[in-house]
Amino acid sequence: MALSAWAVCCLLGYLLLCGGSPGPSMPRLRLSYQDLLSANRSAVFLGPRGSLDLRAMYLDEYRDRLFLGGRDALYSLRLDQAWPDPREVLWPPQPGQREECVRKGRDPLTECANFVRVLKPHNRTHLLACGTGAFQPICALITVGHRGEHVLHMEPSTLQGGRGRSPHEPSRPFASTFVGGELYTGLTADFLGREAMIFRSGGSRPSLRSDSDQNLLHDPRFVAAARIPDNSDQDNDKVYFFFSETVPSPDGGPGHVTVSCVGRVCVNDAGGQRVLVNRWSTFLKARLLCSVPGLGGAETHFHQLEDVFLLWPKAGKNPEVYALFSTVSAVFQGFAVCVYHMADIWEVFNGPFAHRDSPQHQWGPYGGKVPFPRPGACPSKMTAQPGRPFGSTKDYPDEVLQFVRAHPLMFRPVKPRQGRPVLVKTHLAQQLRQIVVDRVEAEDGIYDVIFLGTDSGSVLKVIALRAGDSAEPEEVVLEELQVFKVPTPITEMEISVKRQTLYVGSRLGVARLRLHQCETYGSACTECCLARDPYCAWDGASCTRYRPGTSKRRFRRQDIRHGNPALQCLGQGPEEEAAEQVAATMVYGTEHNSTFLECRPKSPQAAVRWFLQRPGDQGPDQVKTDERILQVEQGLLFRRLSRLDTGTYSCSTLEHGFSQTVVRLALEVIAATQLHSLFPREPKPEELPVQGGLASTPPKAWYKDILQLIGFANLPRVDEYCERMWCRGSGEPSGASRSRGKLSKGKSWAGLELGKKVKSWAQAEHNRTPREVEAT
Numbered sequence: 172m173a174l175s176a177w178a179v180c181c182l183l184g185y186l187l188l189c190g191g192s193p194g195p196s197m198p199r200l201r202l203s204y205q206d207l208l209s210a211n212r213s214a215v216f217l218g219p220r221g222s223l224d225l226r227a228m229y230l231d232e233y234r235d236r237l238f239l240g241g242r243d244a245l246y247s248l249r250l251d252q253a254w255p256d257p258r259e260v261l262w263p264p265q266p267g268q269r270e271e272c273v274r275k276g277r278d279p280l281t282e283c284a285n286f287v288r289v290l291k292p293h294n295r296t297h298l299l300a301c302g303t304g305a306f307q308p309i310c311a312l313i314t315v316g317h318r319g320e321h322v323l324h325m326e327p328s329t330l331q332g333g334r335g336r337s338p339h340e341p342s343r344p345f346a347s348t349f350v351g352g353e354l355y356t357g358l359t360a361d362f363l364g365r366e367a368m369i370f371r372s373g374g375s376r377p378s379l380r381s382d383s384d385q386n387l388l389h390d391p392r393f394v395a396a397a398r399i400p401d402n403s404d405q406d407n408d409k410v411y412f413f414f415s416e417t418v419p420s421p422d423g424g425p426g427h428v429t430v431s432c433v434g435r436v437c438v439n440d441a442g443g444q445r446v447l448v449n450r451w452s453t454f455l456k457a458r459l460l461c462s463v464p465g466l467g468g469a470e471t472h473f474h475q476l477e478d479v480f481l482l483w484p485k486a487g488k489n490p491e492v493y494a495l496f497s498t499v500s501a502v503f504q505g506f507a508v509c510v511y512h513m514a515d516i517w518e519v520f521n522g523p524f525a526h527r528d529s530p531q532h533q534w535g536p537y538g539g540k541v542p543f544p545r546p547g548a549c550p551s552k553m554t555a556q557p558g559r560p561f562g563s564t565k566d567y568p569d570e571v572l573q574f575v576r577a578h579p580l581m582f583r584p585v586k587p588r589q590g591r592p593v594l595v596k597t598h599l600a601q602q603l604r605q606i607v608v609d610r611v612e613a614e615d616g617i618y619d620v621i622f623l624g625t626d627s628g629s630v631l632k633v634i635a636l637r638a639g640d641s642a643e644p645e646e647v648v649l650e651e652l653q654v655f656k657v658p659t660p661i662t663e664m665e666i667s668v669k670r671q672t673l674y675v676g677s678r679l680g681v682a683r684l685r686l687h688q689c690e691t692y693g694s695a696c697t698e699c700c701l702a703r704d705p706y707c708a709w710d711g712a713s714c715t716r717y718r719p720g721t722s723k724r725r726f727r728r729q730d731i732r733h734g735n736p737a738l739q740c741l742g743q744g745p746e747e748e749a750a751e752q753v754a755a756t757m758v759y760g761t762e763h764n765s766t767f768l769e770c771r772p773k774s775p776q777a778a779v780r781w782f783l784q785r786p787g788d789q790g791p792d793q794v795k796t797d798e799r800i801l802q803v804e805q806g807l808l809f810r811r812l813s814r815l816d817t818g819t820y821s822c823s824t825l826e827h828g829f830s831q832t833v834v835r836l837a838l839e840v841i842a843a844t845q846l847h848s849l850f851p852r853e854p855k856p857e858e859l860p861v862q863g864g865l866a867s868t869p870p871k872a873w874y875k876d877i878l879q880l881i882g883f884a885n886l887p888r889v890d891e892y893c894e895r896m897w898c899r900g901s902g903e904p905s906g907a908s909r910s911r912g913k914l915s916k917g918k919s920w921a922g923l924e925l926g927k928k929v930k931s932w933a934q935a936e937h938n939r940t941p942r943e944v945e946a947t
């Protein structure tokens with residue numbers, strides 16, 4: 172049987188590729204694009220032309236709108252109404268720009284269009300939008316209306332040059348933030364993409380940029396920008412930029428290395444008076460470290476910053492900085508999430524400046540006298556004390572400005588919380604691109620649920636637990652959600668805690684994805700508990716959203732830390748007692764042939780064990796696997812059945828010490844000799860169903876069917892097969908139809924007979940003890 176051989180081969184291949192014990196970093200639940208759509212977990216907006224070429228997204232929770240910037244267009248979607256109900260504004264490049272861009276050698280399709288890269292709130296009725304303008308950046312104000320209105324149109328009179336506010340390129344990493352009517356950007360601001368700078372513009376003050384004389388920024392890749400207040404004194408407010416740089420090897424060796432940094436400028440920086448005119452006079456930066464301590468002090472460093480998410484607390488002012496890093500080396504590709512406290516970042520900026528006497532020297536802490544006001548400090552009450560007239564950076568002594576220009580880098584790096592990543596992912600099939608975090612209160616504590624956007628259009632939902640005193644965090648991948656139908660890198664992710672929704676953007680478009688859907692985990696307490704999802708708990712009847720403090724405690728069952736249903740689900744629902752009462756399904760196989768018993772547990776993390784209860788045995792024994800009987804990921808594969816394999820097989824899963832019976836299969840092995848007596852030879856045409864009688868042997872096609880059915884035991888249910896092939900709707904045939912001998916009816920009848928014959932004879936086999944079978 173070629174088919175059988177193929178199946179075995181296929182399964183063995185599967186075993187080699189996918190076998191091994193399922194690791195903890197495998198998601199507990201995988202939901203496909205279709206799964207998500209049909210469960211209303213997600214909805215996708217791809218625009219009127221099937222792809223937005225999305226470059227910017229702004230979630231406006233005040234107006235309940237989502238604004239999108241695409242290629243030559245802007246969109247507004249309402250969050251509070253039927254999704255998506257879009258409004259569109261077309262915004263192509265200025266006349267002639269497209270042609271000019273092509274003439275300068277840029278790609279007409281992928282570069283010479285207006286890719287909208289900035290969408291920021293300007294005031295209560297307007298947004299500021301900037302785009303690449305076919306390599307001639309432009310900005311404009313967009314009327315979006317008051318709260319409750321759903322309008323979107325451009326104000327043509329506000330069109331203006333956008334150099335320094337949007338990059339020229341559609342795809343180059345870029346960060347911006349809007350503070351006090353001014354736009355802060357980290358970008359390269361020229362046609363060739365060489366002039367990297369931090370730029371501020373748009374207010375009544377003259378615009379400010381990085382000093383290009385000094386090498387303050389080394390080929391930066393900007394990832395994020397945000398205003399973060401230092402303390403209650405607004406004069407100290409700073410805008411922080413997160414970026415990676417490529418710098419010459421620090422040990423003076425050849426080549427370059429990638430490092431990641433946090434940089435900052437004062438919001439009230441006005442530049443210098445004689446030096447640093449219209450240049451930042453408060454810019455400082457520090458390295459961000461993210462590494463895993465290894466054996467013998469060797470560290471694995473994650474250098475490249477991929478994304479940053481600021482987790483703002485409900486109370487208090489300081490966000491926690493969640494940063495996603497990657498590392499790519501010849502031997503190793505991995506990702507890590509490190510978390511930084513603002514207090515640690517401030518401490519580094521308050522510490523020593525990095526200094527070296529020449530590029531050939533090693534970096535060390537600056538040991539000389541640091542001028543006053545401290546370089547990098549914002550002008551405030553502290554610097555403007557009586558007798559110290561430093562009310563603006565323009566008043567700062569040249570000495571201070573010269574110092575900050577020569578020492579923009581802090582000596583100490585910023586170390587992550589706990590000194591190590593909260594999450595490390597290696598050997599992933601996908602790359603990680605975006606991070607969003609939600610702080611969730613659960614029954615047994617507070618958890619940071621991490622959503623990671625991959626380069627294949629999916630989102631991973633992960634929690635990182637600190638197991639006891641161990642420094643090693645335990646990671647639980649709760650779900651893998653395929654948000655986009657085709658694999659496409661996730662480029663934007665925004666969370667609305669209010670709506671419990673994630674907005675996920677890729678070049679194609681944007682998806683609205685619910686953070687949780689507790690009923691997906693199953694309808695039993697154990698399944699809910701094993702899911703370990705901080706959003707979900709067993710409420711006594713079903714797996715539902717956990718809301719702290721709102722429901723009667725005794726009815727909430729949740730155990731994120733241990734996922735131990737034995738403890739949590741005692742007496743909750745019938746599944747514990749019923750475990751051994753899962754009804755057994757009959758399956759048939761032929762002696763000397765191969766067969767396959769399938770078992771697909773809900774969670775790929777569960778360990779699967781098979782038990783066999785032979786007729787007449789005391790209790791079930793665990794199935795001994797060898798080269799004849801293989802346990803593969805999807806079931807139990809018998810390469811060559813023996814009659815002694817007859818018995819009831821139960822597939823049980825073990826997860827967090829909790830075992831559950833998934834399926835019970837009663838396997839009947841049909842002896843080769845009996846098969847021959849059943850089908851002694853192929854039937855002759857005159858033996859086909861005839862008038863007035865029953866066929867004693869099935870026609871040729873059926874003979875093949877039944878052999879395939881029994882031999883290739885992946886579809887082993889006689890009843891089901893019979894139903895499908897022969898007994899369709901006919902039931903017990905009437906004498907009339909039998910006597911008329913209509914082929915269709917006759918076929919049904921004969922098929923039914925055959926089915927009965929196989930079953931009764933299998934039943935007879937079943938009633939014999941193994942000893943008797945051996946004796947025959």
Ligand SMILES: *[C@@H]1O[C@H](CO)[C@@H](O)[C@H](O)[C@H]1NC(C)=O
Nearest residue numbers: 208209210211212214253254
């Ligand atoms: C999904 O949402 C739509 C519209 O809100 C509704 O009509 C439909 O019944 C929902 N389907 C499911 C499976 O909840």
Ligand SMILES: *[C@@H]1O[C@H](CO)[C@@H](O)[C@H](O)[C@H]1NC(C)=O
Nearest residue numbers: 293294295296297312326329
């Ligand atoms: C927002 O700014 C625009 C352009 O400057 C102006 O026309 C509009 O009146 C402003 N809206 C409000 C509510 O201030």
Ligand SMILES: *[C@@H]1O[C@H](CO)[C@@H](O)[C@H](O)[C@H]1NC(C)=O
Nearest residue numbers: 172761762763764846878882
């Ligand atoms: C499987 O069963 C068919 C039908 O009895 C037989 O022809 C074939 O040789 C069997 N295969 C093996 C491996 O015994």
